[in-house]
Amino acid sequence: MAEVQANTKNNKVLGRIVIIIVLLVLVSGGYMFWLHLSKFESTDDAEVDGQIYAISSRITGHVIDVKVEDEQEVKTGDVLVVLDPKDYEVAVAKARADLADAVATYQSNRNDVPITSVNTKSTLTTANSARLDASAGVSGTERQLGAARARLSTAQANVRVAQANFTKATQDVERYKQLVSKDEISKQQYDQAVAAMDAAHATLDAQNAQVNEATQNISVSEKNVEQARTRVEQADAQIQAALTGPQQVKVTEAKAQSAAAKVDEQRALLDQAELNLKYTTIVAPIDGIAGKKNVAIGQNVSAGQELMAVVPLDDLWITANFKETQLEKMRVGQPVKITVDAYDREYTGKVQRIAGASGARFSLLPPENATGNYVKVVQRIPVRISLDPGQNQDHLLREGMSVTPRVQLQ
Secondary structure, three states: OHHHHHHHHHHHHHHHHHHHHHHHHHHHHHHHHHHHHHOEEEOOOEEEEEOOEEEEOOOOEEEEEEOOOOOOEEOOOOEEEEEOOHHHHHHHHHHHHHHHHHHHHHHHHHHHHHHHHHHHHHHHHHHHHHHHHHHHHHHHHHHHHHHHHHHHHHHHHHHHHHHHHHHHHHHHHHHHHHHHHOOOOOHHHHHHHHHHHHHHHHHHHHHHHHHHHHHHHHHHHHHHHHHHHHHHHHHHHHHHHHHOHHHHHHHHHHHHHHHHHHHHHHHHHHHHHHHHHHOOEEEOOOOEEEEOOOOOOOOEEOOOOEEEEEEOOOOEEEEEEEEHHHOOOOOOOOEEEEEEOOOOOEEEEEEEEEOOOOHHHHOOOOOOOOOOOOOOOOOEEEEEEEEOOOOOOOOOOOOOOEEEEEEEOO
8 A cells, every 4th residue: 555655656756747847848949939930030011023114215206016015025135116217217317418518617617717817917918018019109199299289380480481471572562563653663673573472472372281281290190199098098908907817717716616516516416316216126125024015006106105014034122011020130131031922932032121211101192190199000111132143043033923031130
């Protein structure tokens, strides 16, 4: 009996020891499990994200060909849409003609610069020489005018002398005429008086002719002086015009510079026309899959009009919306394991960036507590997770796929 009681007591003690050991194992295991869970943060509010490239026309045009359909894979540089290039080919031809005309004008204006410089110097030299000649001519004609006036004065004096002699001879004839009629003098004396009167008259006529000739010479000399002075004025004007040579050269240089600027302008217009012609062929900017096609042959499209989209398959990342309470130990660079709902496989990556605000702040209408009835709601912060190199070589991931990232906290 005592032995049975002892065994029962031993069994009870052993059972208690087992229970204590089990409890210790459970507590230790729970603690270890809690430590393990505390090293990771995960969320099911995450998806594959990427850049969707909107394909639009950069010019206005008429669609003559569409090379792709929705869900068709394309490579960088593949032709997607072709616009009618005829109008733009004409624009290129016109731009080239305008450029050639501008270049010819520039060449002409540039050649005018040295020509203008030489011409102005030559004109100044010629004008100075002409003025010297004109000034000498003025001096000569003025001397001729003075000589003519002196001859006129002499001739006028001679006329007065001849007039006096003719008057005296006429009076002598009148006196001798009365005396010869009375036979107080001889007929010979009377004839001599008449001959002297005729000679005096002839001398007077000759002196008057010399006065007229001198007067005409003075008129001619005055005209010559006036013409010589006019030539001096013309030479002075030519000198003044020639003295503006530097300004004329500057004006010609300015025209050449303006023509050069016009050449640059026309060259830019030609470049733009060639670009517009190039834009008639719309190509894929990146490898990916075409979608959201909104263009057909015969359609007229305008600049900026979206025609389709290309979704890349390489440049993808994960956007995970973690609760704000999960970000205490989360840091950029921490490793991440990503489980994709669509595939039975696991991807690896790293925390690349953590957003600067919650998703609610970026919404179209952010929530606002204007009534004072505040209800605390745990916010979610977008976290960008980059995939490790080579993780998506098979291009199985698609934008919008649901994933579950698990961040290993350090």
